[in-house]
Amino acid sequence: MALVAVLILTLLSLGIALSGTLTRLLLVVVPYAVFTLFLAGVVYRILKWARAPVPFRIPTTCGQEKSLAWIKTSPLESPPCLWGVIGRMALEVLLFRSLFRNTRLDMGQNRPVYPSAKWLWFFGLTFHWSLLIIVLRHLRFFIEPIGPCITALSSLDGFFEIGVPTLYLSDAAMLAGITFLFLRRLIVPQVRYISLFTDYFSLLLILGVVTTGLIMRHFFPADLLQVKNLALGWVTFSPFVPQGVGTLFTMHLCFVFTLLVFFPMSKLMHAGGVFLSPTRNLANDSRIRRHVNPWNAPVKVHTYEEYEDEFRAQMKTAGIPVEKE
Numbered sequence: 443m444a445l446v447a448v449l450i451l452t453l454l455s456l457g458i459a460l461s462g463t464l465t466r467l468l469l470v471v472v473p474y475a476v477f478t479l480f481l482a483g484v485v486y487r488i489l490k491w492a493r494a495p496v497p498f499r500i501p502t503t504c505g506q507e508k509s510l511a512w513i514k515t516s517p518l519e520s521p522p523c524l525w526g527v528i529g530r531m532a533l534e535v536l537l538f539r540s541l542f543r544n545t546r547l548d549m550g551q552n553r554p555v556y557p558s559a560k561w562l563w564f565f566g567l568t569f570h571w572s573l574l575i576i577v578l579r580h581l582r583f584f585i586e587p588i589g590p591c592i593t594a595l596s597s598l599d600g601f602f603e604i605g606v607p608t609l610y611l612s613d614a615a616m617l618a619g620i621t622f623l624f625l626r627r628l629i630v631p632q633v634r635y636i637s638l639f640t641d642y643f644s645l646l647l648i649l650g651v652v653t654t655g656l657i658m659r660h661f662f663p664a665d666l667l668q669v670k671n672l673a674l675g676w677v678t679f680s681p682f683v684p685q686g687v688g689t690l691f692t693m694h695l696c697f698v699f700t701l702l703v704f705f706p707m708s709k710l711m712h713a714g715g716v717f718l719s720p721t722r723n724l725a726n727d728s729r730i731r732r733h734v735n736p737w738n739a740p741v742k743v744h745t746y747e748e749y750e751d752e753f754r755a756q757m758k759t760a761g762i763p764v765e766k767e
């Protein structure tokens with residue numbers, strides 16, 4: 443189904459590229475509509491998560507929590523304060539630390555064994571870092587003058603100067619990463635069983651963006667000056683229709699725009715969700731601070747003092763000792 447959807451999208455984008463009116467619409471009106479939908483969708487999802495009540499401390503821990511001074515603690519596995527949470531979150535987001543501990547299940551001799559499985563971590567990390575580098579490199583279209591950081595990043599990315607134009611390492615890594623992630627869903631039976639339309643669709647969409655981009659860079663170049671003027675026109679709110687940006691560029695944009703609209707309503711929102719996950723963003727400080735569930739209904743208590751005041755006479759008659767005479 444996902445493949446069919448992406449094929450339909452490819453044909454649609456071809457149709458748009460061939461029609462002057464639709465191309466004009468795609469280059470002038472659609473970018474703003476897409477960006478608004480993307481931003482509104484992301485803000486909506488983030489606010490929805492942020493508003494969800496979290497009455498309990500539920501951080502996932504896998505190490506000794508801070509307690510008595512002579513017990514060795516594990517500040518990253520069981521962060522006792524905000525700095526610990528930030529450290530753990532940074533390692534999670536930048537290095538996929540928990541995925542590094544991924545295991546697979548093997549039925550050994552008469553008992554299950556769980557050997558380490560690093561491939562998903564490796565290709566997952568490769569994919570995400572490459573995507574970030576590619577997006578940062580694309581900033582060259584949207585800003586003028588191009589900042590030295592972006593120029594340096596592009597030079598570093600094309601360091602080996604393979605081919606003309608230079609093959610970016612991030613492009614090769616991205617292609618390897620996304621191919622692995624896609625094949626994993628197709629080939630590993632357990633993963634295939636739990637994979638849904640949206641999983642394949644996200645991967646195929648990104649694959650569409652990347653392949654059209656790569657073909658455009660290495661085989662059928664777009665007029666980069668026109669592209670730059672177009673992108674600058676978008677960000678300065680003076681969009682215009684450039685002459686002949688090329689079919690592949692139009693297709694590239696169609697994939698990118700679909701991806702951006704799809705992003706907030708899909709699992710791709712894990713990019714923002716990880717920061718709002720209470721199992722990750724809370725400190726495990728239950729022994730340091732008393733956390734009171736704000737939903738607790740006010741409890742009507744009857745203290746011992748009140749009890750004794752009420753029954754003092756009877757208690758004395760029955761010979762029960764009292765605190766106050």
Ligand code: HEM
Pocket residue numbers: 573576577579580583610613616651652653654655656658659660663664666669673691694698701
């Ligand atoms: C999710 C966003 C996007 C992704 C992941 C993406 C990905 C890619 C990739 C992988 C390439 C291959 C070459 C390279 O890495 O530079 C590429 C090329 C290209 N992309 Fe994108 N792209 C995105 C958005 C855009 C947008 C919004 C534009 C419009 C300005 C654009 C314009 C181009 C152009 C003109 C090329 C050819 C570059 C060259 O010939 O050096 N891309 N894209």
